[in-house]
Amino acid sequence: MRIALLGLALGLLLLRALPLLPPRWVLLTLALLALPLLLTRLHPLGFALLGFAWACHSAQMAVDDRLDRSLDGRVVWLEGRVVGLPEPQDGSLRFQLEQAHSRRGVLPARLRLSWQGAPDMRAGERWRLAVKLKRPRGLVNPQAFDYEAWLLARRIGATGSVKTGERLEAATGIAAWRDQLRTALLATPAQGRAGTIAALVLGDGSGLEASDWRLLQDTGTVHLLVISGQHIVMLAGLLYAAVAWLARRGLWPRGWPWLPWACAVAFAGALGYGLLAGFDVPVRRACMMVGVVLVWRLRFRHLGVWTPLLMAMCAVLLAEPLASLQPGFWLSFAAVGLLAWTFAGRLGAWNPWRTWWRAQWLLALGLFPLLAGLGLPLSLSGPLANLLAVPWVSAVSVPLSLAGTLLLGIPYLGDGLCWLAGGSLVALFAVLECIAAWLPAWIPVAFPLWSGVLAGLGALVLLLPAGVPVRLLGSFLVLPILFPMLDRPAPGRAEVWMLDVGQGLSVLVRTRDHVLLYDAAARHGEFDLGEKVVVPSLRALGVAQLDLMLLSHADNDHAGGALAVKKALGTGRVISGDVAGLPARLGAKPCVASDWEWDGVRFATWRWSAARNGNEGSCVLSVEANGERLLLTGDMGRAAEAAWRAEHEEPVDWLLAPHHGSRSSSSAAFVQATRPRAVLISRGWGNAFGHPHPEVVQRYRTAGALLYDSAETGAVRIRLGAFDEPLKLRDHARFWREK
Template identity: 40%
Template sequence: MFGKACAASLLGGVCAVVFAPVLLPVAIAWCGLVVGAAAWSAWPRGRWCGGLLLGAGWAALHGHAGLALQLPAAATPAEHALRGRVLDLPHHGERSTRFRFRIDDDAGMPVSLRGREVVLGWHDPVRPDASQGRHALRAGARWSLVARLRPPRGLRNPGGFDAERQALLQGVAGSGYVTAPHRARALGPPTGLPAWRERMAQAIAEQVRGEGRRFVQALALGDTRGLTARDWEDLRALGLTHLVAISGFHVGLVAAVAAWMAALAWRLLPVLGRYWPRPLAAALAAVAGAALYAAVAGFALPTVRTVLMIAIVAAARCTRRRVTVGQALAMAALAVLLFDPLSVLAPGFWLSFAGVLWLVWCLPGTDRHWLAAFLGAQGVATVSLLPLTVAWFGQASRAGPLVNLLAIPWWSLVVVPLALLGTALEALYGGAGRWPWQLAAWCFDTSWWLFGHVARRPFALWWLPQAGPAALVLAVAGVFWLLMPRGGGGRLPALALCLPLLWPARPLPADGEVELLVVDAGQGLAVLIRTRTHALLYDAGPAVPGGFDAGERVVVPALHALGTPVLDRVLLSHGDLDHVGGLAAVRRSHPEARLLAPSGALSMPAAVCRRGDGWRWDAVDFRLLHPPAGQGGRGNAASCVLRITTPHGAILLPGDIGRREEAALLAQDAPGLAARVVVVPHHGSAGSSTPGWVDAVAPELALVSAGHGNRFGHPRDEVVARWQARGAEVLSTADSGALRVWLGQDGLQVREQRLFQPRWWDAAERARATAILSTVKQAAAGPEG
């Protein structure tokens, strides 16, 4: 009744709702639940239909509940005096700290925030002597503080991370930052499991030396705060990210050890068997050990899946019922879907359950030699999970299959047990974990030295362009065909089904045409320009030292998602951090790119941007209009102005020039400024876009790169109105996400990322809908005729 078919039908209903662009209304969701329950109970042959309806209704209700937990999408940022508890390990950066905070559920807190969780940043003030408060934050401690909160809002780009989806999955009501550090007060000492995890992490930091220390923290406690951006790049290139954080395999290992220790105790003390049978004790010990270790990891989804499967097998053992691995997996999936159907939005759900499902289906036998079984399992996991890995992350590790053959046994059977032994001993007596931890770090370092060399080879990581959902379905079917145990009538057709995902079509401009992508980089600028055989990046996006790096998180993933393996040039308009902050990440990803910038704008060698210089790519002309020879510097006035001319019109990128530079360009060649597309100067500030400049450019499309709710108020209303009055359509990345423009034989075309890939949790679209509804209500309430 609650087997594989039930899990499959429930999963189908959940996915049909969760991956739809619009969420089902509450009334329809309740109808689905009622009708589905009736079909399930009264129509045995139609239980699959009942499961679909139950899954759809249940997922829709959870979706509405998740959105209701958040601050209204149209709410403006506001300050609040808050009391609450630091939920997890704070991430201390060079100049800021980021942490999750659960607000107290009492009458003293704002009604809309009671009992909610928010993500806060605590940034260092200008005065260095007042920057120590944030370092006193401890997991599990209660604090009183003042914070400026806003609804969850993220960037939307091709291949980019969906922060709004992540906030929905984590139950985060909003984000913000501490606005009055001098008023922040600790109300109580750290308590609970988060406080214990932080104490253990600190003990490892104090007692272990070397690079392996941060990895021991990750493997023993699930604490990945110490891992650097370079560490994550290497782990992705090696296909080892699944082993660093506490994984399902590690939970199963702990459960096996706990069961073995309980069985040993019952053998040594037979009298215990009078009260509890040995199999029952071993089963309960396995569940307890797995649950405890999963709690240490913060109940990540792979660990929850493993705990549920172990609990189901243990229950069957206690009741003397036979349960296959497939049945246990189905019941675990049912439990996860019933508890949180939105978990299907997380890649961990699919990688976790699909990995076990493929192994069960492809390797059902148990009479194989252990080495053959291990090699077979590794091969099946590599091939079967490739489509999901590419679809979710846009990359695959070429070195992963070989590296995992070494890392899985060495890390999981040597490093992890030593790290856990040290943690257990340290919990019993302070300082007792030193030697196991140090030995674990040494064992890790011996392998990491070798793996690090492999990760830095160009062949290690394979980036793939973004493909559509149909390509994923075909690739999964191809893998199914390829891995059929008895053969499927030839492997070439199976491989052919995988081609649309692994080598998707990349439509590029023809000669004389140009494609432009204004990246949604927040309060900064990064623009990708492509012709038929060349690519130019104009600015690299913002970055904060020790914090968000748009180059790493936004620009580079967008380049890979669009299939841009080679970058010919990187043109930096000027030296401000909101334009060059992401350059280091871009250079690591595309070291072949030639740098071009105003004189003195960069601290590294670069060709000088001068008025009059230019080049020609694929019948498209690129010409620099500013600054004149001899003028340079890092400021806005030195911005490198680029004009791109095609047979179908021109595109103008003016950087952050102001009214003085606009006047100089108008005096120099006003007719030469006309363009069909313009990136609005200086993010739409009031110091640019003068009436004369707007009239001379006279574009059809004006694009603004600005962060949502930025403190500068960009783009200014009067600036937007000025461009609109001249007949231009004005689009902003803050509202539309990344803006992709094509200029060619088919005319001028534009694609807004948020509209092209709609999501029912999209904050910008929900805020837009709220504004429309508010206008309708106001009109309805107004006087007639």
């Protein structure tokens, strides 16, 4: 049985690694071949083929449910019902819509929409909306968050922005009840932590500030403040223990067998908590895991601990094969597996404190390769933070929050319990702030698959019982991801990355021993692309500190993320063509004409001295390596282009299209003067400005230049001085990724 489950799990998990989905006739053939194998000794292979065929078929259904290309970028009127809790964010409202239909065409089953300045909207309501729809599309950068995979895993077939709308039907059902409960919780006197209580009770994280999320990430405690498997398991465990305690004390009715009742009550509690939290994918996964474990406890304990774990994994993946696209799936099963690996078969008993401490550092060590492989930040303070926070949240904050929620209808009692819950959370965050200030999160350098596999094996070896001779070998196996071999440019060469930052700009230029960042992307309210995209990408590329941050000018799409970058990486110098428009904390100095050399690579800056605005005063950077030249132009327009031409006549190999390819720049005279071999365009997909303008695109193509558009290519890497083809990250095929 265990081998069959293992085969099924491997077949289902293989979906995660596929660059493309096989045609349906191939899947049907595999399924037909699997059926006779189930009756032979090769039945594990048969189960693997069936699992693979089902996973691919389910994924194809999700891919096919994406918005029709004919509606991409168009404003359509549609009707649908709001599902889940709408999330207020930076003056807008984000929500999901289901049962949507329009006269313009068939719509996906689920839409994710935003509405700037939205009216009061409740879960369960039905609305008629005018929406500009887009096919799912995200930024593609080195080891950054994969938004397209996140959308597909939730089977969201389109995103969009609402222009206007009207309510057609009031909210009804459990969705409306959850929304009303959230409103009641947010109105409680919870010492400023009402939003955090809503996260614990309802799984609604919209009440947490961006600073809260950073703090939780730095301390590895994100899983504590949103409803996760831990909360479901904790409640189920408490209910099971309560029934067992009553039975041992003779207080349980003798006519009711305590074990079946304990399992039933525990599972009912898990389901109830799951429904309270909206029964989202992670919650459904946790409930299924709890159900499988309880069935194992009731009837199949003789099968050991690995069989129920495999059963739970197969159950989760059969119900939702796309769960393997979510990091939470891998982390939850890996954590349970590590605990089973490290504690099963140990001789002798440990006291509770020693057991709890060992569990924390064993999980930190065992999950380290997986977290690094998934591109997630690693919290060096996580073991200590969780050692204190997990029991506090589980034994104090969650029980008080749930009790306060259940008793909200009783005057003073419900509010009083929520006040106590808020106080417990205030104390928790104060402790976490001290820990985070001591050891913030660390983003590892990207590493090849082979070193990740070795590190995973090394972690398992290190977790073997004390006295096993090969444990020391595990330390050496982990070293390749702790100290990766960085691919530094040779002397006289440079590595250039145009990051995919949407409607903005950020370009990394790295020589053998120096690093320069040209612009730092945008910041939109609490969402800082400097923090969310630029910093993780630079960390993954092995950049620990910047020698120079050059901000072409002060516009948000070029300099909005600069403070976050400087805080995270540190910067030797900051210069800009528009110092007055930048925050004083950056300590920026004016851009002046200058030239210098780093590791055999020549750099030169230029700024039009007669510029009358920030765009025209953009600081221009020229980089030359082994005779190959790159020109970064910021947002300069035609007047600044004319001034540049008056002082420079040499052509360039790589040109960053001025002002994202707008019609007000890239004049015919400038294109003729630069005669670029290739042109880089940094812009957002379907942006409201129409960048790049068709006339500009045609002008460059007529000049014989190749175009590399970040919206179509993702991040682009150029080995300046090698005169070879660039690397386009969107060319790395993933079945969920748009071309």
